[in-house]
Amino acid sequence: MAEKPAIDVLQSDSQIFEPDATFREAANVRDPKIYERAAKDSEAYWAERAKLLTWSKPFSRVLDWNPPHAKWFADGQLNASVNCVDRFAVGPHRNRAAIIWEGEPGDARTLTYFDLYREVNAFAGALRNLGIKRGDRVAIYLPMIPELAISMLACARIGAIHSVVFAGFSAESLADRIADAGAKLLITADGGHRRGQIIPLKRIADEALDRVDCVENLVLVKRGDFPLDFKEGRDHWYHRLMQHAPRWTEPEPMNAEDILFTLYTSGSTGSPKGIVHSTGGYLVGAQTTTEGVFDLKADDVYWCTADIGWITGHSYIVYGPLACGATCVMYEGAPDWPDRGRFWQIIEKYGVTKFYTAPTAIRTFMRWGDRYPKQYDLSSLRLLGTVGEPINPAAWIWYRDVIGQGRCPVVDTWWQTETGSMMISPLPGLIGCKPGSATKPLPGITAAVVDTDGKDVKSGGGLLVIKKPWPSMLRGIWGNEERFIETYWTRFGKDTYFTGDGARLDDDGYIWILGRVDDVINVAGHRIGTAEVESALVSHELVAEAACIGIVDQVKGQAIAAFVTLIEGANADPDIAETLREHVAAKIGAIARPKTVLFTAQLPKTRSGKIMRRLLRDIAEGRTLGDTTTLADPDVIEKLKTRYEETD
C-alpha cells in the first residue's frame, strides 16, 4: 500500500480555486467536452494532436499496441529540429525570441528563431563532419547555456541520440552514463557558473573520459576563460568548428519511433537506467501539454527554472515550448546569486508571464521571506506551475498569493522521466485547483488509483497506474529490456503501467500524489535510488555496511539519512560522518550527499537478511516503533537508537 505522505498533503481537500471567468474565456483549451471526447476515442484525439506537427511523411497508423510495447504514428516521418526550429524560422515568426538567456554573472543573449536555426544547422553539420551519424549516441555535459539546447537540436537534426547528463554529476556518474549509452562524442564546456563559483566541467569530463573508451571526440564550448587541458586530436573548440560549419544541414527524416534521446534516472535497484524516448510520440506529448497546461499565447514569455539535465528541462525548456514557437527564458545559475531576489529580478526584467518551478524552490523562497519578491514588479505573471514532488498546501497558497498576487492559476503537474510529458494536471481554463492536488488526468490519459490487486479504488489511497498507452511514454530502458518489463509492467500485468507512486483519490475524483512506494528518494524533486547511495558508501574503505532511507525535510520534501556500520576498529565520529558525506558527493554528485549519517554496530534485518527500512525510517524520524517481531536480533534496535542519539 501507499507509504505515508511525506508532507501534509491531506489538509485541505475541500478548498477549491475555480478558474476565473476572464481566464476561462480566453484559455487555449476551454471546451470541457475535450475530456469526454478523448476518453471515448483516445487514438482519434492523439492523431488530431499529432497532425499539428510537421511531418515529412504523414502517418496513416496511430497506435500499434503489443503490450507493453507501443508504437505511435509508426509509418510517419518527421524531424524534431524541423518542428522546433525550421518551421518558426520563416515568416513573421523568424524574428521572435526563441531563447532569452541570462548567465549567472549577469551576461545575457537572445536568440531569435532564425538565430537558433542558423546555430542548429551549423552545429548539426559540424557533428556530421566529426563522423556522427544517425543512431549514434552523443553525451552532453553542459551548464545551462544556449549551446545545450543547440546541441540537443543539432543531434536531433542528424538523427543522433542525445544523452544529456546533469552538470552537477560527478566524473564517475558521467562515465557510467557515457559507457552505458556507448556514446561516441561528448559535448562539454570549459566551466559553468554556480553561486559565484566556477564548476570545472572540462576537468570532470577529462576524468570521466579516462574511464571509458567509446568516446572518440570531445567538443568544448567556451563559457569563460577557465583553465583547462586541451587534448589535441580528441578535443575541438565549438566556436572553431562553427567557423567552418555549413549554413544548412539537411534534416534526417526520422521514423516516428526512432529514438530522440535517452535520459538516465534512478530506480530502486542497481545503476541508473537510460529511459528511451521516441521522436514522434514524445514531441506530440510535449507540445500538447505545453500549449494546454501553460496556456501558451503569442505574447507569452515563459520561464521554466529546471535544469535541462533533467526531464523537465528536456520537455519544458527545449522540446515542448520550442515546438509551440514560444519565447523561453533560460537562466544559468542559482536563485540566490548575487542575492535572494534573483528570480524575481529576472521576471521583472523580461516580463515573464508563465513561470514553472519546483516545490522545494517555493518552500525555500517562503523561508527567505516575502520581502524579496515584494521588491520587484511581478505584475506580468499570468500563470504559475509546479513539478517534481508533492507540494504542501501552505506552499501552494504562498505561491499563489505572494508570487501570483492572487491573480494566477497554479498548475501542479504530475509526471515522470518515463512519461515524457505531463499526465495529471489541471487544464487551467477548465479545472478548479485544490492546493496540494495535481487534480485530474489530462485528456487522453487514463490514470487510476488501484489497490494491491489492481482493482480501481473509488475513493481513498492506493497505487498510481496508467491503464492505456500514451504517445510520449518511454519505449524502453537502454539495453535492458528485462528491467523495463520488471520495473513497469509486471506488478499489474503487461498492459498497465506502474508508476511507482502512491496516490489518493478524493470524492471529487481529484488525485493526490503521496510519493514513491519503492526505494527511491525524492530529494528536492530529484530521484535518487537508495541502492546507489548505499553502494557509494560501501565503496569507502571504512564502511562495512550501509542502508539509506528518505526522511522528511521541511524544505526539500525528503532528505537522505544513511545508517552506516564501520569496519572493526574504526571510530564513529563527526569527522568520519563528514568524510562519508563528501565521499558520496564525489562518487555521485552533490545532490546525493546524505543529510544525516548515523553509525550503528548492526543494521536491523529480518531473519532472511532483508534490511528493515521502515524501522530505520521510524527511528530517524523519532516515531514509536511498529512491529519488530520479525527482527533477527531485537537488540539491534536498542543499540541503534543509542547510536542515533549520540551522533544526531
Ligand code: PRX
Ligand atoms: O514521485 C513523483 C514525483 O517525481 C517522480 C518523478 O521524478 P522524475 O522522473 O525525476 O521527474 C520529475 C519531473 C517530472 C514521480 O514519480 N513527482 C513529480 N511531479 C510531482 C511529483 N509528486 C507530486 N506532485 C507532482 N506534481
